[in-house]
Amino acid sequence: MKNVIKYQLPPLLWVALIYIVSSIPKFHPTFEMPLGVDKIVHAIMFFALCLLVRRAFFYQDVFRLLKAYSLLGALIFAVVYGILDEYHQQSVPGRVPDFYDVLADTGGALLYVAFSWMIRRPTASEESSQES
Numbered sequence: 001m002k003n004v005i006k007y008q009l010p011p012l013l014w015v016a017l018i019y020i021v022s023s024i025p026k027f028h029p030t031f032e033m034p035l036g037v038d039k040i041v042h043a044i045m046f047f048a049l050c051l052l053v054r055r056a057f058f059y060q061d062v063f064r065l066l067k068a069y070s071l072l073g074a075l076i077f078a079v080v081y082g083i084l085d086e087y088h089q090q091s092v093p094g095r096v097p098d099f100y101d102v103l104a105d106t107g108g109a110l111l112y113v114a115f116s117w118m119i120r121r122p123t124a125s126e127e128s129s130q131e132s
Helices: 002-022 037-058 062-067 070-091 101-120 124-131
Strands: none
Touching: 002 037, 002 070, 037 062, 037 070, 062 070, 062 124, 070 101
């Protein structure tokens, strides 16, 4: 139960947060973000989502394939959730789906994948010591 709270609950709460924020109607734009800032926010939100989902997939023992491919699974999950989030916004007053938001969401998830690969990639000295 401790692992469920530590690893599986955070991505569920993050998904709920994204859903709640995207459910807020836009009637009068009282605060407009400068051009591009909203895309950066999308990227950050989905970078974090990909990170949390990867941890949840990796630190579970029920689905071994999902654990083995946790990074790919997290990327797919984040991209699909980004698409579904934009689809959901069709029913929210004052909001419209935006293909560029999906691209920003996907970019944030891909940024996490790149970051994850970079920190796990062996350095040249580690590679040469493994060959010896």
